[in-house]
Amino acid sequence: MARDLAxxxxxxxxxxxxxxKGIVLNEPSVIALNRQTGEVLxxxxxxxxxxxxxxGYIVAVRPLRGGAITDFEITERMIRLLLQxxxxxxxxxxxxxxxxxxAITEVERRAVTDAARRAGAAxxxxxxxxxxxxxxxxxxxxxxxxxxxxxxxxxxxxTAVISLGGIVALEAxxxxxxxxxxxxxxxxxxxxxIAIGERTAEEVKMAIGSAAPTEDESQAEVRGRDLMTGxxxxxxxxxxxxxxxxxxxxxxxxxxxxxxxxxxxPELAQDFLVRGMYLVGGGGLLRGLAQRIERxxxxxxxxxxxxxxAVVLGAGHCIEHxxxxxNMFMGARR
Amino acid sequence: MLTVLFIVMGVxxxxxxxxxxxxxxxxxxxxxxxxxxxxxxxxxxxxREVHDRVRAQRDKKEGR
Ligand SMILES: Nc1ncnc2c1ncn2[C@@H]1O[C@H](COP(=O)(O)OP(=O)(O)O)[C@@H](O)[C@H]1O
Ligand SMILES: [Mg+2]
Numbered sequence: 001m002a003r004d005l006a007x008x009x010x011x012x013x014x015x016x017x018x019x020x021k022g023i024v025l026n027e028p029s030v031i032a033l034n035r036q037t038g039e040v041l042x043x044x045x046x047x048x049x050x051x052x053x054x055x056g057y058i059v060a061v062r063p064l065r066g067g068a069i070t071d072f073e074i075t076e077r078m079i080r081l082l083l084q085x086x087x088x089x090x091x092x093x094x095x096x097x098x099x100x101x102x103a104i105t106e107v108e109r110r111a112v113t114d115a116a117r118r119a120g121a122a123x124x125x126x127x128x129x130x131x132x133x134x135x136x137x138x139x140x141x142x143x144x145x146x147x148x149x150x151x152x153x154x155x156x157x158x159t160a161v162i163s164l165g166g167i168v169a170l171e172a173x174x175x176x177x178x179x180x181x182x183x184x185x186x187x188x189x190x191x192x193x194i195a196i197g198e199r200t201a202e203e204v205k206m207a208i209g210s211a212a213p214t215e216d217e218s219q220a221e222v223r224g225r226d227l228m229t230g231x232x233x234x235x236x237x238x239x240x241x242x243x244x245x246x247x248x249x250x251x252x253x254x255x256x257x258x259x260x261x262x263x264x265x266p267e268l269a270q271d272f273l274v275r276g277m278y279l280v281g282g283g284g285l286l287r288g289l290a291q292r293i294e295r296x297x298x299x300x301x302x303x304x305x306x307x308x309x310a311v312v313l314g315a316g317h318c319i320e321h322x323x324x325x326x327n328m329f330m331g332a333r334r
Numbered sequence: 335m336l337t338v339l340f341i342v343m344g345v346x347x348x349x350x351x352x353x354x355x356x357x358x359x360x361x362x363x364x365x366x367x368x369x370x371x372x373x374x375x376x377x378x379x380x381x382r383e384v385h386d387r388v389r390a391q392r393d394k395k396e397g398r
Contacts, residue, residue: 141376142376165372165376316384325376327372
C-alpha cells in the first residue's frame with residue numbers, strides 16, 4: 001500500500017507531502033520534451049536547467065505557467081511522472097489531495113483529477129490554494145474571526161479571507177512573480193539594448209529587486225546579448241531602475257489585495273486591523289513588498305513562517321485528516 | 335366503515351410526519367457533528383503534527 005499524498009501543483013514549484021512522512025519532493029514545475037517525438041526528456045530541476053538553453057528539438061516548458069493549463073496532455077504527463085516518482089503505481093492506489101490555482105476552470109480541474117486517477121490514485125480531490133495556504137500558515141481559521149492570506153506565486157496571486165474553516169472572500173489574478181521577471185527582461189531590452197533570458201531576469205529580481213526602497217541596496221551586473229552587435233555584453237543595473245521596471249506588476253498585485261479587502265464583510269474587516277494579513281509564496285519574498293502592501297492598505301502584513309511550504313503543509317494536513325475535512329474539497333461544494 | 339378508514343389514514347399521515355421529523359433531526363444532528371469534526375480538525379492542536387514534522391525535516395536539512 002502506498003501512502004496517501006498531498007501535492008502543491010504550483011505554477012513555479014511542485015511539492016509533494018507523504019502522509020505520516022513529510023515533504024518527499026520539491027522541485028520546479030518544468031518538463032522538457034522532444035519537440036518531434038513528444039517524448040519526455042526530463043522533469044523538475046533537470047528540466048529547469050534547460051530553460052532558455054535548449055537546441056531546437058527540445059522544449060522546456062512550465063505547463064501551469066499562467067495559472068491555467070495550456071496543454072492538457074503535457075500537464076497530464078507531468079502529473080503521472082510525478083506520481084510515479086513518489087512510488088504510485090496501479091497496484092498501490094493512494095488517495096491524493098491536489099492544490100491548484102483557484103482560477104482554473106471546471107474542465108481544467110477535471111483534467112487534473114483524471115490525470116491523477118489514471119496514474120494510479122484511488123481517489124483524487126482538489127483543494128483551493130489559499131485555503132491550504134491558510135491551514136499551512138498556522139492561522140486560527142477554526143475560529144469565527146477574519147483571517148487573510150496572500151499567496152504570491154510564479155503565475156498567480158491569490159488573496160483570501162477565511163473564517164470558520166471556509167473561504168469568505170477570494171480574489172485571484174493571473175499575475176505573479178514570473179511577470180516581474182518578464183518586466184525586467186523587457187526593461188533591459190528597451191533601455192540597455194541587451195537581451196537576457198528568463199532565468200537571468202529571475203536572478204536579477206532575487207539579487208536586487210524590490211517593491212519599495214530598502215536599506216543596503218546594491219547594484220547588479222548582468223550579462224546578455226547586445227541587440228545591435230549580437231555580441232555578449234555586460235551592463236550594470238540599479239535597484240531604482242528595477243523598481244521602476246516592475247512597478248506595474250507590483251501595483252496590480254497590490255490592487256488585487258485591495259479588491260479582496262473590499263469584498264470582506266465589515267465584521268471581519270475589523271479583525272484584519274488587529275491580526276494583520278499573512279504573506280506566503282515565493283513572490284511574497286520580494287524585498288519591500290510586505291511594507292508596500294502595508295502602506296497601501298493600512299493593514300499590518302506578516303510573513304508566514306514557511307512561505308514556500310505553507311500550501312503543501314496545508315494540503316498535507318488535509319490528507320492526514322481526510323475524512324474530517326472532506327467537505328473542504330472543491331468537488332464537495334457544488 | 336368510512337370513519338375507520340379516516341382514522342387509519344389519519345394515523346398513517348401522523349406516523350409519516352413523525353418519521354420525517356426524526357429523519358430531519360438526524361440529518362441536522364449529523365450536520366452539527368460533521369461541522370464540529372471539520373472545525374476540530376482545523377484546530378492548532380490538530381495541525382501541530384504536520385507542522386512539527388515538516389519543521390523537523392527542514393531543521394535536519396539545514397543542520398547538515
Ligand atoms: N527571494 C525571492 N525574492 C523574490 N522572488 C522570489 C524569491 N524567492 C522565490 N521567488 C519567486 O517566487 C516564485 C515561486 O514561488 P512559488 O510560491 O513557489 O510559486 P508557485 O506556488 O506558483 O509555484 C518564482 O517566480 C521565484 O522567482
Ligand atoms: Mg504556490
